[in-house]
Amino acid sequence: MSDTAPAQPSHAPRPRRQRADAQRNRARLLAEADRAFREQGTEASLEKIARGAGVAIGTLYAHFPTRRALLSALLRDRHDALFALGDELLAAAPPPPAFDQLTRWMRAVAEHGAGYSGLAEELLGSHEDKGSELHAACARLSAAGSALTARAHAAGAIRPDITPDDVFALVSAASWLRARTRDETRAERLLTVLFAGLRP
Amino acid sequence: MSDTAPAQPSHAPRPRRQRADAQRNRARLLAEADRAFREQGTEASLEKIARGAGVAIGTLYAHFPTRRALLSALLRDRHDALFALGDELLAAAPPPPAFDQLTRWMRAVAEHGAGYSGLAEELLGSHEDKGSELHAACARLSAAGSALTARAHAAGAIRPDITPDDVFALVSAASWLRARTRDETRAERLLTVLFAGLRP
DNA sequence: ACCTGAACACCGTTCAAGT
């Protein structure tokens, strides 16, 4: 996972000043939610998260009106890192082979989507649902994927019938599978197989 | 989906005689569960299923002590059909090309696993968990897949590093994706891509 | 400006009482 500084975070920036206690509560909620989501997936109990963060359930809802809003806040930095990686890949000169570029991108997004069980589902769903808090992030991930897919097509590196949405769907499936494969060697092999099928 | 008669159902047969009302309740519960699982996935509310079947919640639990037991009963016939397909493919003479045979099997299992959202997860999990009510079925599906994988290896039709567990995992991922792809043409293309990656 | 926690609706699961 790249730790390059996000090129241009480009989200609506969050309100600048909060009371100190509010800021602390928010941070605690995020930390506890990350723990819970990693251990139990994105459907983890919100009440337990609030309890674990030492606040009342109403405080959780005050900060994050929906489960997706909480998830979205949690993913913000990681999405920024992915956007930066996308920019980097697209700007690279001389460009590496188009197939490698595309699969490097797909691999990075797949690893991201495997971070919490349930996340792959959320990303694939939010990609199609314009109303989702995660839609903007998915659209931007998808845009980078589209550009890399177009390059791969131009180089004749992938099957001509593959669409950018296919690529997004495959990455989601890869995320789902990656999240459920404990053996790292096997996970690696499975991703390779998944992506190899894109070849003409 | 093949409608060949199951070769040898081989499950422990369910108790022969039930009171007429019990038999009717069981059938109603299964029908209602199928409806609910198809519409809301395998996590659908059991209380609603009982209500929809016109029985009290205790009756549902009396017939099916766990959610998995209910799911397992629901899948029994479809699993028998798949076992029969496996036997058929393995017995075919002259055998069709090993790769086609394997992917025909994978496709059939993937379609099956896409029947309910949440089922792919259940199958992959039960494959590893010997205590699951679904383990026996998964093991038998996996055995057929193993035999077809071995044939494909013997013919040099797939990458040498692929294991039977890899095949099961890929089928699960295919199921997951298939269940979330409404466009049939696209679903077809995605399965083709997923399976094409097995080639050497 | 933010936090608390009671209140409501809903569900999973068990089990004593019925027929």
Add this chain to the structure above:
DNA sequence: ACCTGAACACCGTTCAAGT
């Protein structure tokens, strides 16, 4: 032999009352 539904524990979500 089977069914019922109350009982308990738990969770999501809202909102009036507090500081």
